[in-house]
Amino acid sequence: MLFEAYMQLVKAFPDDCEHLFGIPIGVGSRLWLSVDQHLYPSLLFPADASDERSDIALRFIDVEFSRTCQVATEDAAPVSGTYTIVRLNEDDPEIARVFLRLLQEKFCQADRPLRNREIGDRMLEIADLFSRIENARGDVVGLWGELYIISKAASMQGAARSWCFHKSARHDFVTPSFALEVKTTLKGNRQHRFSLEQLRPGSVLDVYVASLQVVETHAGKTVSQLLEMMYEEIEDPELRIAFFNQCLIKGGRDIYRSDLRLQPLVGDDALALFDARDIPVPHIGPADPISNIRFDVDLSQAQQIERDIRKVLLAFGDDC
Structure with a gap:
């Protein structure tokens, strides 16, 4: 307005x-x-x-x-x-x-x-x-993937409420029963970078990983187009401004200048979900003086979760 x-x-x-x-x-x-x-x-x-x-x-x-x-x-x-x-x-x-x-x-x-x-x-x-x-170090591709997950959720409001707004949060989405980390890539494989704490948080919360493969195409949407579409659909004023602020912080100052148009790979294979417990991690002993561990994992051949679990995760509803 x-x-x-x-x-x-x-x-x-x-x-x-x-x-x-x-x-x-x-x-x-x-x-x-x-x-x-x-x-x-x-x-x-x-x-x-x-x-x-x-x-x-x-x-x-x-x-x-x-x-x-x-x-x-x-x-x-x-x-x-x-x-x-x-x-x-x-x-x-x-x-x-x-x-x-x-x-x-x-x-x-x-x-x-x-x-x-x-x-x-x-x-x-x-x-x-x-x-x-x-x-902010803007990550337009990463933000695009997180917005895509919210836009496709059965409950967009529930997904937006589950989006972690704190800068020190380990995971992108946290609900009372699970955490979801979203990884988005333009690569031909599902190679992503993780921290050890993301996959092995040391808590009773179940952790899942969403791997989204996207391509750059003129028919796709920019991150600002996704943002604006979803902003208009969020009715709760407090949630709407928190959502907008999070987009600005994650996307950086050039969020509206980016002309990168993305869309998921064609077909049902663009989005894959994995149980974090099934993803291999480096072994670090409790006495080892090592911290802030980052590593890359290729999930292309990893076992995906079952469809009924996937449906529950992407609902972000009261039953999750």
Whole structure:
């Protein structure tokens, strides 16, 4: 919603405009989405002049509290008032898309005016996420595979809830009864890299591995296309924003720039599931001073799990 409105403002920005140029949005049209002469997007919140707070100035984001400003509009007289201004200091459309999506989830559903402290706290959370995205080692192929698993689950909501959002998680998906690690490859065989803890976690939880073989093709989907399709289908607002944040962190800052179009290998053989206990691992004795073990395993000839177990795993439902 916000990104589409922002692009319309960019197209309609008057040549002689010396003010912010915007439109009212949100519940009761209390908020304003605007652009300035640099075409930087801003979100304006009605504010009380007495609600004082120190401004926030970060690498990409500025927050100016309780400012008197004027907003020009396309069809009416300029609007003047006291507003808190949240601005992205960047006109790159893909960065703006991410920024405005985060603002949309954080602020546009609010059913009451927000105080400056609440706005500032939420913006610091967004700024922290931006920092994590900036420093993330994006894995577009790996993210594509995990999104594919979620999209094909009998319960997409259940799969999304089982997706591990913590950066130190050993496995991609964890349910009350099992963990699932997803490995995606463009190779002709099923060779994947594992950590010892992924396959032998030392817990009572059953661990399974999903091996997905994909190919690059013009008929395939980019990771951003998969993301957007699934984002629209998740109804729970908290789950939706957690899902979106996870995609950004795993995909990195160029998630919307990637034009890599993938699809599973044709037929039923693209996705194979294995019991982690059946996958060989290096033997390390309990007294050996060795840690952080990584190794490659070719699962091309490994025994796959039975179909009824596979069906239960990919359901991600209450019965799993």
